[in-house]
Amino acid sequence: MVVLGRTDERGASGHLGRYRARDGSAGARVSIDLDRPHAVAVVGKRGSGKSHTLGVLAEELAAAPGVAPVVVDLMGAFRTLAADPVDARVVEPRVAAGSLGPRAWCSLLDLDPESGPGSLVWRAADERETLAAMREHVADADAPPATRRAAANHLHLADAWSAFDPDGLGAAALVDGPVVLDCAGLDRAPANAVLAAVATLLYEARLADAVDALPWLLVDEAHAADGVAEGALRRLLTRGRQPGVSTVLATQRPAALPDVAVSQSDLLVSHRLTDRADREALRAARPAYVAGTVDERLPSATGEALVVDDATESAHEIRVRERETPHGGDSPRASALIDGSGRPG
Known part of the structure; x- marks a missing residue:
């Protein structure tokens, strides 16, 4: 039996299929290594x-x-x-907001980290672990109203996806x-x-x-x-x-x-x-x-x-x-x- 992905006989393997013979019939068994990454x-x-x-x-x-x-x-x-x-x-595919870092949050919401709203979302993601806490951070931030509003709108959109849960x-x-x-x-x-x-x-x-x-x-x-x-x-x-x-x-x-x-x-x-x-x-x-x-x-x-x-x-x-x-x-x-x-x- 051939085990794809390794050169020795040790460890677990899984049955993947069989060789294709020239006449179309099934040949020898082929497995795949499951022991190593x-x-x-x-x-x-x-x-x-x-x-x-x-x-x-x-x-x-x-x-x-x-x-x-x-x-x-x-x-x-x-x-x-x-x-x-x-x-x-x-x-259900729900994860904690804190599973994503600040850079990922800006990328996810298509925000430039150097912009006002992007910088605000970056700080919220860096300092808070839940989406609700991030939204509170933005609402209470010492930033121009337009900046807070833009950041809040983006986080509201993320909340509407129903993909984030503190117990994710x-x-x-x-x-x-x-x-x-x-x-x-x-x-x-x-x-x-x-x-x-x-x-x-x-x-x-x-x-x-x-x-x-x-x-x-x-x-x-x-x-x-x-x-x-x-x-x-x-x-x-x-x-x-x-x-x-x-x-x-x-x-x-x-x-x-x-x-x-x-x-x-x-x-x-x-x-x-x-x-x-x-x-x-x-x-x-x-x-x-x-x-x-x-x-x-x-x-x-x-x-x-x-x-x-x-x-x-x-x-x-x-x-x-x-x-x-x-x-x-x-x-x-x-x-x-x-x-x-x-x-x-």
């Missing part, structure tokens, strides 16, 4: 199996000792992980068994805020040895993390493995990811890609040890993948295994709503 990129066009692969990784992580999968579900596709055998907790998720709750953060009901800015806060909480908790399990942060549609979450994810990709935080970013648009998302990944799982910019992004990141061109090696069938493993400096053509929990990433079909009588079921 990793940065993983899963890419592929819509319908190629990208979200399915993310679900398989979540299932294997849920069964492995010493690790804690945290799935940030931006599209509502992973609520099905609550089913047996994973039994994940699907939780902490690191201990995030690593307490498999967790799915259901962000499907959030707009882009609050979803970025939640993702930034979660990434920061996991990173800082591991730096301080505040949690025993090694967290794995799994993010589907990661190209949507283009706001305040981008900096937090960049830090995990470049520095997260040292304290023990793994990152798995899945996207149908690798060209839209930060450059470090692919270049810093020690495991790259590529399903079918047809967009020219996305294939170019993959070509630019292709290591010298991958024989042949990207176009020659990329799969064409759903569920098939090319896995580039930097630990062993090798590439593997596999078919990802079937899910044990229901797959929630498919688009609705009209035919599924029609019963035998020809009427909606």
